[in-house]
Amino acid sequence: MIGMPTLTRLADAFLDRSVVPGYSRLGPALRQRWWPADPAPGSMAGRRVLVTGATSGIGTAIAEGLLELGATVHVLGRNRTKTDDLVARLVAETPGAEVVAEVCDVGDLDAVRSWAQGFTERVGTLHGLVHNAGALPPERSETAQGHELTLAVHVLGPHLMTALLADVLAPDAAVVWMSSGGMYGAGLRDDDLEFTDGEYSGVRAYARTKRMQVVLAAEWARRLPGRHVYSTHPGWVATDGVTASIPGFGALMGPLLRTPADGADTTVWLLATRPASRSPHFWHDRAQRPSTLGWERGQDPLRVRRFLDQVAADTGVAQR
Numbered sequence: 001m002i003g004m005p006t007l008t009r010l011a012d013a014f015l016d017r018s019v020v021p022g023y024s025r026l027g028p029a030l031r032q033r034w035w036p037a038d039p040a041p042g043s044m045a046g047r048r049v050l051v052t053g054a055t056s057g058i059g060t061a062i063a064e065g066l067l068e069l070g071a072t073v074h075v076l077g078r079n080r081t082k083t084d085d086l087v088a089r090l091v092a093e094t095p096g097a098e099v100v101a102e103v104c105d106v107g108d109l110d111a112v113r114s115w116a117q118g119f120t121e122r123v124g125t126l127h128g129l130v131h132n133a134g135a136l137p138p139e140r141s142e143t144a145q146g147h148e149l150t151l152a153v154h155v156l157g158p159h160l161m162t163a164l165l166a167d168v169l170a171p172d173a174a175v176v177w178m179s180s181g182g183m184y185g186a187g188l189r190d191d192d193l194e195f196t197d198g199e200y201s202g203v204r205a206y207a208r209t210k211r212m213q214v215v216l217a218a219e220w221a222r223r224l225p226g227r228h229v230y231s232t233h234p235g236w237v238a239t240d241g242v243t244a245s246i247p248g249f250g251a252l253m254g255p256l257l258r259t260p261a262d263g264a265d266t267t268v269w270l271l272a273t274r275p276a277s278r279s280p281h282f283w284h285d286r287a288q289r290p291s292t293l294g295w296e297r298g299q300d301p302l303r304v305r306r307f308l309d310q311v312a313a314d315t316g317v318a319q320r
């Protein structure tokens with residue numbers, strides 16, 4: 001936003017704070033008049049990126065955007081047939097595309113460990129990692145290791161994966177955590193991470209774990225000096241996930257929802273251009289955004305520390 005005229009900056013901030021216009025398809029339609037330039041054609045040639053949750057919606061659009069820029073893309077899904085079908089489709093659509101299927105349930109910490117071992121043995125260097133897999137389950141459920149599902153898929157699995165892949169991340173690699181604007185409605189919790197208080201709501205668990213992703217991204221930015229670590233939110237995007245998890249919202253917003261390509265735009269742009277960023281590294285529509293609302297004071301460091309301690313204990317990833 002540096003160098004942006006004051007009126008444009010005000011219009012941009014208005015779109016962000018007023019939520020409905022900014023998060024809908026109007027956001028990118030207006031902002032593309034002033035946002036930074038598109039990545040140069042071929043700017044991802046020779047770069048290898050892993051995208052989780054690639055078999056649907058925004059994840060598929062991220063893979064497509066990266067392939068268009070010349071990247072080699074490892075598409076990670078949890079279902080072998082679905083993942084192989086995606087690879088076949090992407091190769092057919094983009095002649096010469098280098099796409100590799102990866103199968104792993106991101107919420108299963110044992111699966112993440114064994115998949116990551118094979119991946120690091122097969123792959124020398126990774127230039128991009130996108131934690132995009134996400135879920136909004138109606139009922140509380142637990143993974144093989146006994147963790148609540150949204151905590152495992154959004155927080156513990158990606159945290160463990162980042163640690164296990166850290167040694168193969170290129171010195172200028174970018175890591176993007178796909179959070180959600182819904183995280184604005186949730187403070188960071190350092191107690192009851194597993195949502196055992198008996199008042200489970202999928203929407204609340206989703207928002208709380210999306211907040212945790214933003215905090216974790218800022219922590220990984222600190223732990224991986226030289227690399228570019230960001231969190232982002234895609235706005236409101238028409239995907240199977242929205243139709244299945246929040247059908248009322250999808251029906252209400254209908255024509256105002258963004259396309260998956262709109263939702264993927266900032267992630268692809270971040271990976272390709274790797275802009276300078278300052279903590280807490282939260283981005284939306286090609287600009288850095290506040291991660292807490294005006295009347296909040298940012299994250300309480302003690303609460304962040306207790307949260308990180310719990311994540312370290314759950315994943316076995318030692319704090320650096």
Ligand SMILES: NC(=O)c1ccc[n+]([C@@H]2O[C@H](COP(=O)([O-])OP(=O)(O)OC[C@H]3O[C@@H](n4cnc5c(N)ncnc54)[C@H](OP(=O)(O)O)[C@@H]3O)[C@@H](O)[C@H]2O)c1
Nearest residue numbers: 053055056057058105106107132133134180236237239241
């Ligand atoms: N759509 C929106 O408006 C919106 C708004 C804010 C944030 N987001 C975030 O954007 C990301 C993508 O959302 P979307 O709307 O594209 O959702 P989607 O269509 O439901 O896609 C979610 C993807 O995550 C995968 N996934 C779920 N659990 C997994 C697991 N345990 N292991 C591996 N992969 C798993 C799904 O795999 P399957 O294909 O096997 O189900 C699917 O590929 C999510 O993190 C979501 O929270 C979306």
